[in-house]
Amino acid sequence: MIQRRSLREIGSLLVITAFLSGGIAVWLWSHSNASWRAHQERAYVAGINLYYAVQNGTVPAEEVQIRPLSAEDQARAARGAFRQISHAPLAARVTIVLISADSANSQTGAPLTMAILSSDLTYKLAEIPNRADQTAAEKTGEVFRLVASYCSDPVVLTQMGSAPWFEIDAASVLSCAAAPADNRMWAVLLAVLAMGVTLTVVLNLSAEFSQFAEQLRSRRRIGG
Structure with a gap:
């Protein structure tokens, strides 16, 4: 009776642990995805506002500030020497983006050129969605x-x-610093840890049952 009650307790504990671990892992994963989508959406809106601010000379949204380059940096940018600009990162990698003017405004509009300098990577422009009716602001x-x-x-x-x-x-x-914490790795780690603990307990119980069965067989042989 004691052994049976102990097994019920262990089984209940395993079920509760698996349920809680799974719930927490799913919440961490979903919350992280939602935070990243919101972060990317804020960047998307900031890019749209930037385009109209540069095009019309208006004040941009609070997420973006526009500063003219110095005369020296203007000359460097004009000849494409972006890595030599004052605030350029060390060993900068340059990604050039050319955004054409809207087709409805092709006569008076002008293309927007962006030079993105990063010390870590060159951005994969092929990942940018491209629709037939996409405006220049949306592309930005x-x-x-x-x-x-x-x-x-x-x-x-x-x-x-x-x-x-x-x-x-x-x-x-x-x-x-603006990017949200990515908790998806913690979610995966928690799920793996919970699975590992569960498998360990199950294997230990199986080994104990096998040992107990072997002891019973030995006693029967001795008792004859």
Whole structure:
């Protein structure tokens, strides 16, 4: 009776542990995904606002600040020497993005050129969604969404047509510090740990049952 009650307790504990561990792991995974989607959406909106601010010369949203380059940096940017700009990261990798003007505004509109400098990576522009009816502002938003998807502290430079170059400070949406914590690894680790504990307990119980059965057989042989 004592052994049976002990097994019931162990079984109940295993079920409760598995349920709680699974629930926590799912919550961590879902919450992390939701946080990243919200972070990327903020970057997307900031990119759209940036495009209109550069195009129209208006004040951008609070997530973005626009600063003109110095005369020396203007000359460097004009000849494509982006790595030599004052605030460029060491050993910077440069990603050039050319965003054409909207087809409805092709006569008076101007293309937007972006130079994204990062010490860590070159951004994969092929990952940017491209629709037939996509506006230039939406394309800029998608570029920001892509940049925000990676942990980096990039320097972003923009030029509308042949206008002067500007440095874009969007650290509040593009920097590593702005990115939410990625708890998906913790979710996987918790699930693996719970599974490992459960398997260990089950294997130990199986070994104890085998040992107990062997003892019973030995007693029967001795008792004859």
